Amino acid sequence: MFSPMEQVPATDNVPGLSAKQVQAVYALAAGTSKKATAKALGVEPHTLTRWGQLPAFRAFLGQVTNSIEADSLYALKAQRLKALDTLSDLMDEQNPSQVRLSAARAALELPAPAVTPAEDPIALFEDVMKHFKAQEESNGIGPKY
Incomplete structure (x- = not known):
């Protein structure tokens, strides 16, 4: 079974946080319950609650959570x-x-991807163009320079 405690980078040294607090951040960000995290770290659940009030703990938890969300x-x-x-x-x-029709229907039924204001439209365009260029090259089509 997945254990967030085993996934914690050993070299993470976060100013203002102990090694156990860093482990707690990774476990909580990965979705482990407070109770399970506390048990794995050998602390009481109320200790995690107290740590959660520390600005450094909250800031690091936000960073790790944002990183996980971005990766996802x-x-x-x-x-x-x-x-x-x-x-x-x-x-x-x-x-x-019939196969072509089913594929076309499936493509049309796909929801449009959500574009958030945080996305850089130029970078998004460049990514799409790279994708199409790779498709052209792999299929032997497109301009030959």
């Missing part, structure tokens, strides 16, 4: 591109019309 969003975007590539392949002429 990136992974989801990558999987979405793979799914779209698969649907695109299924819509090729060599496939039966």
Whole structure:
């Protein structure tokens, strides 16, 4: 079973936090309950509550949580591109019309990706263009320079 305690980087030295507090941050950010985190660290749950009031603890917890969320969003975007590539392949002429129709319907039913104001539109455009260029190169199409 996954144990966030085993995932804690041994070299994380966060100013103002003890090693146990850093471990607690990683465990809590990974979704481990306060009770389980306290037990694994050998402290009482109310100790975690008290640590949670420390500005350094809260700030580091926010950083780790944001990092986990960003990694998750990136992974989801990558999987979405793979799914779209698969649907695109299924819509090729060599496939039966029923397969192409089903793939087209699936593509149209996909929700549009949420674009948050925090995303850089230029970077997003460049990522999309890199993706299309890679697709062209792998399929032997596109301009030959």
